[in-house]
Amino acid sequence: MAGVRAAVVGTGLIGGSLLLRLRDAGLDVTGWDPDPVARGHVRRWGVACPDAVEAAVTGRDAVFLCGPLPTLSGMLARVAAATPEHCVLTDVGSTKAEVAATATASGLGHRFVPGHPMAGADRAGPAAADPGLLVGAAWVLCPGPNGLASFRRLAALLIEVFEARVVPMSAPEHDAAAALSSHVPHLLAGALAGAVQRSTLRDAVLSLAAGSFTDGTRVAGGPPQRTANMLLGNRDRVLSGLASVRAMLDELADALRAADAGTLTDRLAEGRAARATLGERRFDTHQREFPAPADHAGELDYLRALGAAGGHLTGCRTAGGAVTYTGQLPHTPDPA
């Protein structure tokens, strides 16, 4: 990867962390941010950061778009126009269907691979950037039917540089899963923290706050505008995921109201089962090979099925006329 020329557009928490790791891995990297203060930050890291985005991305092999969601489509067009045809483009936004559709409609489906690293922090800006933030993260990529060559190159880079667990998914499936795994949890955290803020008992509640409250509200400490953009970008799926959580909450509250200890315990046990699965997941490793001039349908089917089943890639190697994926699938115990 040492010869790869990369650029990071938007050098806040995620973009800055990404840029620092790429630099530390020995890649030739440039940065850009609309904010001159952020550009100054990047330059103090010893990284080239021109005033114009076109100057930052020209001649690059890979560009990571890390700006705010609402600016993404516009920036994609600008960067695509300023980069060579072989340059892979990706983003790190928290929703994928809309930007994937925009890219396809703009004729960029072969170059743009929608991405979403599952990592973050309740801080923001380049000062919070940390080269370790994205290391080892689950990193969703959404390969399209004519974007497999770009997907392979990007997946190989993320695995090598970030030790990423690359989760291949269709963009709509990502958005539905992310609604439950990330967006609804932000809403719940905001509702809990907000209700306490409004409570006449606020000071007493905060002084009793132990694990369940501090953990359950951690993401409510993030920038409200960033969280709002994330929720708005996946509105319908967030509302639908929220409805399923509310239905479960209704069942819990009904059992509590009825003082029905048995039902309450049973419902709580369902949630515990999800937690137990999360804590104990083991994976079985396999390898799959596809011809290098991509066998689109079969390869895409394999990748999307892997992600839908809770699996991920830990290897992607193209050599000798073939691509070889190393895949990890959740271990299913043999029936006894």
Add this chain to the structure above:
Amino acid sequence: MAGVRAAVVGTGLIGGSLLLRLRDAGLDVTGWDPDPVARGHVRRWGVACPDAVEAAVTGRDAVFLCGPLPTLSGMLARVAAATPEHCVLTDVGSTKAEVAATATASGLGHRFVPGHPMAGADRAGPAAADPGLLVGAAWVLCPGPNGLASFRRLAALLIEVFEARVVPMSAPEHDAAAALSSHVPHLLAGALAGAVQRSTLRDAVLSLAAGSFTDGTRVAGGPPQRTANMLLGNRDRVLSGLASVRAMLDELADALRAADAGTLTDRLAEGRAARATLGERRFDTHQREFPAPADHAGELDYLRALGAAGGHLTGCRTAGGAVTYTGQLPHTPDPA
């Protein structure tokens, strides 16, 4: 404190952690648990653990009742009957109004000080016990009108042995605050984890689980029976706290449904303010003295007002005919 003879009744996660710390601090300590396996555990720690609870508590100066909530009232009566009049009794249950009323009705108000250390883990049993678990915790104590002498002795012990931040509160006020700071967060975690467990996307959701989901569901990994008991023991206040969180959630969902970015951001900012307060709390230290044969009304008023304002005690010293409290109150910036 080296001369204090203490006993811990119920040696699971909390009781076992408490016992280990008391022992490490040099106190003479005994244990008891209804489960012979747990008693074996305690004996392997080198701590006396008779088969009968009466044998474990006889002649003790302080007894910590750490069994399950539904058994608490019965155990309180048994232990009270087996201990001398000067022996301070306390518990660690997550709700306080009911047990406080029971103790008062049984004529134990002068000896029983309801307690609740704000610490825990998603494991259970003596094998999960850890002498550091309760160190530095906020530890609610609910002094009653004729229990101030016992409160002083217990507060001094907790501050010395556990470096506790002792939060004095009335039992009903504790229960209302704990509903929001601990019980409702358990319901939200259970609803989120349970909805994912039921989702057809479960495996994909779990593979994308990053901070917001793993943090937001952590307490859903605890024993369902224990959580159910906790919720049932504070039912009305939990349902009322949940209603306030649902009202906030409705406002967030309405703003999201209407794609009203401004309102959504404003509502999220309310929650962020609570988190900011939590992260940045500083305290102003003060001292207050009361005559040693307790000045009940004034002393009780001072203590309860301290807890209601989000404050706590870090010192409690009885000497020379007076008790001196070192209190910490949240810092209020001077108006500029």
